Amino acid sequence: MAKEGTDMTEETEYMIDKNVGKEAENVESSGDPKEMRAVILAGFGGLNKLRVTKKAMPELQDGEVKIRVKACGLNFLDLMVRQGTVDNPPKPPLVPGFECSGIVESVSENTTGFEIGDRVMAFVNYNAWAEVVCTPVDFVYKMPDEMSFAEAAAFSLNFVAAYMMLFEVANLREGMSVLVHSAGGGVGQAVAQLCSTVPNVTVFGIASCFKHAAIRDSVTHLFDRNVDYMQEVKKISPEGVDIVLDCLSGENTGKGLTLLKPLGTYVLYGASNMVTGETKSFFSFAKSWWQVEKVNPIKLYEENKVIAGFSLLNLLFKHGKCSLVKSVMDKLLCLYDQKKIKPVVDSLWALEEVKEAMQRIHDRGNIGKLILDVEKAPTPLMASDSTETSEAGEEEEEPEGDNDSKERMPFIH
Amino acid sequence: MAKEGTDMTEETEYMIDKNVGKEAENVESSGDPKEMRAVILAGFGGLNKLRVTKKAMPELQDGEVKIRVKACGLNFLDLMVRQGTVDNPPKPPLVPGFECSGIVESVSENTTGFEIGDRVMAFVNYNAWAEVVCTPVDFVYKMPDEMSFAEAAAFSLNFVAAYMMLFEVANLREGMSVLVHSAGGGVGQAVAQLCSTVPNVTVFGIASCFKHAAIRDSVTHLFDRNVDYMQEVKKISPEGVDIVLDCLSGENTGKGLTLLKPLGTYVLYGASNMVTGETKSFFSFAKSWWQVEKVNPIKLYEENKVIAGFSLLNLLFKHGKCSLVKSVMDKLLCLYDQKKIKPVVDSLWALEEVKEAMQRIHDRGNIGKLILDVEKAPTPLMASDSTETSEAGEEEEEPEGDNDSKERMPFIH
Numbered sequence: 001m002a003k004e005g006t007d008m009t010e011e012t013e014y015m016i017d018k019n020v021g022k023e024a025e026n027v028e029s030s031g032d033p034k035e036m037r038a039v040i041l042a043g044f045g046g047l048n049k050l051r052v053t054k055k056a057m058p059e060l061q062d063g064e065v066k067i068r069v070k071a072c073g074l075n076f077l078d079l080m081v082r083q084g085t086v087d088n089p090p091k092p093p094l095v096p097g098f099e100c101s102g103i104v105e106s107v108s109e110n111t112t113g114f115e116i117g118d119r120v121m122a123f124v125n126y127n128a129w130a131e132v133v134c135t136p137v138d139f140v141y142k143m144p145d146e147m148s149f150a151e152a153a154a155f156s157l158n159f160v161a162a163y164m165m166l167f168e169v170a171n172l173r174e175g176m177s178v179l180v181h182s183a184g185g186g187v188g189q190a191v192a193q194l195c196s197t198v199p200n201v202t203v204f205g206i207a208s209c210f211k212h213a214a215i216r217d218s219v220t221h222l223f224d225r226n227v228d229y230m231q232e233v234k235k236i237s238p239e240g241v242d243i244v245l246d247c248l249s250g251e252n253t254g255k256g257l258t259l260l261k262p263l264g265t266y267v268l269y270g271a272s273n274m275v276t277g278e279t280k281s282f283f284s285f286a287k288s289w290w291q292v293e294k295v296n297p298i299k300l301y302e303e304n305k306v307i308a309g310f311s312l313l314n315l316l317f318k319h320g321k322c323s324l325v326k327s328v329m330d331k332l333l334c335l336y337d338q339k340k341i342k343p344v345v346d347s348l349w350a351l352e353e354v355k356e357a358m359q360r361i362h363d364r365g366n367i368g369k370l371i372l373d374v375e376k377a378p379t380p381l382m383a384s385d386s387t388e389t390s391e392a393g394e395e396e397e398e399p400e401g402d403n404d405s406k407e408r409m410p411f412i413h
Numbered sequence: 414m415a416k417e418g419t420d421m422t423e424e425t426e427y428m429i430d431k432n433v434g435k436e437a438e439n440v441e442s443s444g445d446p447k448e449m450r451a452v453i454l455a456g457f458g459g460l461n462k463l464r465v466t467k468k469a470m471p472e473l474q475d476g477e478v479k480i481r482v483k484a485c486g487l488n489f490l491d492l493m494v495r496q497g498t499v500d501n502p503p504k505p506p507l508v509p510g511f512e513c514s515g516i517v518e519s520v521s522e523n524t525t526g527f528e529i530g531d532r533v534m535a536f537v538n539y540n541a542w543a544e545v546v547c548t549p550v551d552f553v554y555k556m557p558d559e560m561s562f563a564e565a566a567a568f569s570l571n572f573v574a575a576y577m578m579l580f581e582v583a584n585l586r587e588g589m590s591v592l593v594h595s596a597g598g599g600v601g602q603a604v605a606q607l608c609s610t611v612p613n614v615t616v617f618g619i620a621s622c623f624k625h626a627a628i629r630d631s632v633t634h635l636f637d638r639n640v641d642y643m644q645e646v647k648k649i650s651p652e653g654v655d656i657v658l659d660c661l662s663g664e665n666t667g668k669g670l671t672l673l674k675p676l677g678t679y680v681l682y683g684a685s686n687m688v689t690g691e692t693k694s695f696f697s698f699a700k701s702w703w704q705v706e707k708v709n710p711i712k713l714y715e716e717n718k719v720i721a722g723f724s725l726l727n728l729l730f731k732h733g734k735c736s737l738v739k740s741v742m743d744k745l746l747c748l749y750d751q752k753k754i755k756p757v758v759d760s761l762w763a764l765e766e767v768k769e770a771m772q773r774i775h776d777r778g779n780i781g782k783l784i785l786d787v788e789k790a791p792t793p794l795m796a797s798d799s800t801e802t803s804e805a806g807e808e809e810e811e812p813e814g815d816n817d818s819k820e821r822m823p824f825i826h
Contacts, residue, residue, distance in 0.1 A: 087715050168676065169719060171584055253710050262732035263581065265719075268710045294707035297666050297681045300722030302500055304732055306582060306678075307720055309713030319675035319717055 033057075038130035039354050039372070043092045044084030046278045047355040055095075058127065058134040060108050065140045067122055067133045069102040070149035073157055074349075074357050074370040075186065076247070076272050077313070081126075082358065083279055090126060097128025097372075098313055101143060101152030111137045119143040121152040123325075125317040129351065131374055138322040141329050144336055154186065154343035154369035159332050160325055161269060161312045162190035165245055168328070169308045170265040176242040177202040179233060179259060181252065183219055184211040186369040187269070189344040191245060192218040197340050204233055204241060214367050230255050240264065248273045254293035262304040269310040278362070344368025350376040446470075451543035452767050452785070456505045457497030459691040460768040468508075471540065471547040473521050478553045480535055480546045482515040483562035486570055487762075487770050487783040488599065489660070489685050490726070494539075495771065496692055503539060510541025510785075511726055514556060514565030524550045532556040534565040536738075538730040542764065544787055551735040554742050557749055567599060567756035567782035572745050573738055574682060574725045575603035578658055581741070582721045583678040589655040590615040592646060592672060594665065596632055597624040599782040600682070602757040604658060605631040610753050617646055617654060627780050643668050653677065661686045667706035675717040682723040691775070757781025763789040 035054045042049050060066045078096050080086050101121040104114050114120065114137065122128075123139040143152045166172040172195070180191045183205025192215075195201040205219035206229050212222050221236055223229045233241060242263075244256035247270030256266045295307055315321045335341045346366040349357040350373065357370045448467045455462050473479045491509050493499045517531040527533065527550065535541075536552040556565045579585040585608070593604045596618025605628075608614040618632035619642050625635055634649055636642045646654060655676075657669035660683030669679045708720055728734045748754045759779040762770040763786065770783045 168584075171581075249711065262728055262734060263737075266710075268714045271711060271714070294709050295720070296707050297679075297720060297722055298662065298684060300720065301681045301684070301724050302727060303722065304724055304728050305722060307708070307710060307713065309710060309716065309718060311714050311717055314715060315675055315717050321675060324676075 036131035037351060037374075038095045038127075039097070039351050041082055041092050041094050041096050044082065044089070047082075047358060049082060049092075050096075050354050050358070052351050052354075055130075057132050058130075060106055060134050062108050063111055063136050063138075064108050064134045065104055065111065065114050065120070065122070065137050066106040067100065067102040067120060067135070067140070068105045069100045069128070069131055069133050069374050071101050071153035071348075071374065072097050072128045072372040073099040073153045073186075074354070074361060074372055075099075075157060076270060076361055079358055079362055080272075095127040095130050097124065097126065097130075099123055099153060099156045100128040100133055101149045102133070102374075104140075105132065107137075113137060114140060114142075119145075119147075119149075119152075121156050123156060123313075123316055125313075129354070129372055136322075138326070139316065141326070141333070144333060147336065150345050150348060150371045150373065151343045153371050154345050155332075155336075156329070157312060158186040158190040158369060159194070159341065159343065160328050161310065162187050162194050162245075163328050163332055164312065164315075164325075165267045165269060165308075165310050166191065166194055166243065168324075169267055169310055170243045170306075172198055172201065172243060174199045175201070177204065177237060177261075178243040178245065179204040179206070179229075179241045179256070180219075180245045181206050181225075181248050182272075182364070183207040183222065184215045184367045185247075185364070186344070186346075186366075187245075187247065189215070189218060189368050190341070193341045194335075197335060202237070202241075204229075204236075208364055211367055230259060233259055243267070245269065247271075257293065257295070257305060257307065260303075260305050263306070265306040265308055267308045267310050269312075346370050348373040348376055350378040352378040449544035450764060450787075451508045451540075452510070452764050454495055454505050454507050454509050457495065457502070460495075460771060462495060462505075463509075463767050463771070465764050465767075468543075470545050471543075473519055473547050475521050476524055476549050476551075477521050477547045478517055478524065478527050478533070478535070478550050479519045480513065480515040480533060480548070480553070481518045482513045482541070482544055482546050482787050484514050484566035484761075484787065485510050485541045485785040486512040486566045486599075487767070487774060487785055488512075488570060489683065489774055492771055492775055493685075508540045508543050510537065510539065510543075512536055512566060512569045513541040513546055514562045515546070515787075517553075518545065520550075526550060527553060527555075532558075532560075532562075532565075534569050536569060536726075536729055538726075542767070542785055549735075551739070552729065554739070554746075557746060560749065563758050563761060563784045563786065564756045566784050567758050568745075568749075569742070570725060571599040571603040571782060572607070572754065572756065573741055574723065575600050575607050575658075576741050576745055577725065577728075577738075578680045578682060578721075578723050579604065579607055579656065581737075582680055582723055583656045583719075585611055585614065585656060587612045588614070590617065590650060590674075591656045591658065592617040592619070592642075592654045592669070593632075593658045594619050594638075594661050595685075595777070596620040596635065597628050597780045598660075598777070599757070599759075599779075600658075600660065602628070602631060602781050603754070606754045607748075610748060615650070615654075617642075617649075621777055624780055643672060646672055656680070658682065660684075670706065670708070670718060670720065673716075673718050676719070678719040678721055680721045680723050682725075759783050761786040761789055763791040765791040 034057050036057050037052055038055050040051055040053045081089055081096050104116050104118040104120055106116060107114050120140050121143055122135050124133050124135045127133055178195055180188050182188045184207040192203055195203045203219040204221045206223050206225050207215060209224045216222055223232045240259045240261040242261050244259060244266045246252050246256050246268050249268060249271035250273040253268060260266055316325060346368040348371050354372060360366055361370055447470050449470050450465055451468050453464055453466045494502055494509050514534040517527050517529050517533055519529060520527050533553050534556055535548050537546050537548045540546055591608055593601050595601045597620040605616055608616045616632040617634045619636050619638050620628060622637045629635055636645045653672045653674040655674055657672060657679045659665050659669050659681050662681060662684035663686040673679055729738060759781040761784050767785060773779055774783055
């Protein structure tokens with residue numbers, strides 16, 4: 001991230017009045033061609049740590065592809081990055097975002113497989129939420145012709161994670177049953193669709209009540225997240241389920257393990273229960289960490305159970321498994337071509353609306369994926385806008401990355 | 414086990430002088446046709462809790478097959494049964510043993526698939542170490558014509574466990590690497606053979622030095638069990654291994670998890686480190702239990718790792734997975750027919766030699782499987798016989814099941 005630090009010195013402050021969408025367009029077209037718009041996280045904390053600035057265009061490194069970004073995926077993990085609750089985050093200021101879609105603008109020498117103009121989707125180790133992104137060629141995939149940029153940005157992370165958990169880690173087969181938390185979210189909807197590609201799979205979904213009408217058809221059984229789902233599952237399937245996919249952590253780990261059938265697999269792929277408010281709560285963090293039942297392997301032996309952890313980003317950026325991910329992406333694009341899977345896009349947001357988008361995912365209001373649409377102009381706020389309300393109570397702490405506040409101005413004011 | 418209790422009242426004492434093999438044959442042929450020879454564990458404890466007696470023939474229950482036993486498998490788990498260190502053992506006196514091969518003697522009404530005279534191998538929930546065994550038809554499999562009874566008794570438990578761990582739990586595929594403890598044992602040798610059915614699999618085996626010459630060809634790399642195997646594996650494969658199969662437990666669990674590559678799977682399938690002497694040691698038991706690193710699922714998430722427990726006997730007798738095991742057995746018999754796998758038999762022992770056989774497995778002296786050959790006459794002891802020596806120091810405790818000592822006489826004296 002040393003390079004990023006250098007970039008930041010060249011950063012130009014850029015303030016957008018939310019009600020003047022035109023201004024954004026003007027600045028974009030009249031700007032320095034070596035600069036680009038990007039979402040910046042100035043320091044770990046609340047929504048007010050985010051803003052849109054102009055910053056220097058990234059320079060293409062050896063083995064990389066430069067992409068003119070059209071759309072970016074917003075994930076729950078981005079909230080945790082913002083709060084600083086992820087493992088080993090880079091030092092802010094940073095550009096968040098791990099996935100995008102767009103058009104290849106240039107390709108480094110000796111890099112094959114892509115040409116200028118190719119429509120692609122890509123993983124990026126931070127820095128996705130910008131107009132231009134450079135990322136190693138191993139993380140870039142060609143988009144099917146019929147896929148929109150928004151769909152592509154909704155596709156990569158959620159479907160690859162869902163596929164690998166179901167088929168690489170847990171070995172989903174005909175006749176099995178799957179319990180998935182946050183069934184209405186991006187991964188949850190990808191899981192539901194992938195389960196439907198295997199004959200006779202029962203999906204137990206857990207989601208907030210207000211989403212039930214919208215997602216009822218995607219799963220076999222749907223439970224409210226506020227009910228005792230263990231009881232409900234056992235009523236239908238007393239012997240339990242074959243696979244539990246949990247992005248919440250905390251007490252759900254013990255519950256998930258208990259619900260497993262023999263030879264069943266519990267997969268933890270997130271810890272969103274750590275996020276209880278807008279800023280990092282050390283209490284929630286510690287509670288989530290310690291509430292997790294530490295598992296005694298001898299108990300797993302007696303019960304014939306499997307517990308797995310899955311982090312796609314670590315797999316890609318720390319563990320070097322990009323060729324495996326590439327092979328998974330190939331299979332997924334096959335399924336997409338066969339119209340067996342299709343990413344569910346919840347809503348599109350301008351870069352300048354990243355706060356509202358984050359608030360929506362925090363409130364678990366989304367059904368499917370939230371997309372930052374780089375070319376979209378911000379929509380005027382409603383009087384009842386929830387972000388305005390939540391801003392009143394934020395800013396409980398000042399992380400160390402926040403000493404550049406003189407440089408920052410909130411883009412909604 | 415209520416039925417077993419009734420049987421025991423009919424039990425006839427049967428004493429065999431070790432040096433008079435003929436006597437056994439005489440008694441066998443002249444005995445009551447409703448009686449049979451069996452190994453009895455009179456109470457939990459040392460080797461002297463074992464003896465051969467006559468007891469009532471089991472009666473065929475609905476859904477069962479009655480088998481005239483030819484050979485029985487002896488597993489490390491049988492030592493743990495003897496010591497009382499298994500989970501929920503039946504109350505002694507009991508007949509140990511979980512697997513046998515033999516000839517079908519009768520089949521209960523409405524039970525299809527087997528005929529009198531069929532050569533079969535079978536799982537039994539205790540009671541295998543006897544001349545006649547009754548077990549549910551779901552646990553019985555036809556033997557290939559070219560398989561000997563000793564091979565069949567060496568086949569079922571070890572190969573099914575090895576196969577399921579490698580392919581059901583851990584998903585072994587081309588190019589992967591496997592670390593297996595006790596590589597010279599029955600499961601270890603089955604694992605090595607099954608790994609060789611998949612292209613380009615590297616097997617790291619750990620075994621006592623004196624076995625190395627005999628098993629060197631079965632694995633890719635072989636380490637002495639007294640060396641720091643983590644260092645040795647990392648020298649060869651710095652990134653670790655894909656699968657660790659551990660029957661020891663204790664500190665090996667933490668080491669195994671550390672050695673895993675991302676997406677790798679650690680499988681615990683035994684806890685033989687709990688056995689440190691001839692009788693149950695609560696200190697070893699507690700040490701093994703607590704030395705096991707309790708695993709935090711969030712750490713698994715960050716590292717993309719999988720931890721599994723596997724107990725074939727629980728799977729069969731508690732968790733009702735016999736149809737899955739049947740399908741695995743079918744695949745294994747295919748591999749056997751193709752001469753891709755072949756059980757390794759270490760040695761054959763008469764029922765009356767069960768103590769020596771147990772001592773051999775306790776001392777980890779075996780290469781492959783120990784078999785109790787029901788028709789074998791005991792071999793005269795050597796002057797240096799290790800069992801005699803070890804008996805001097807045993808009998809440190811009298812478990813509650815041992816109040817029937819008036820009925821018992823050691824068969825070696």
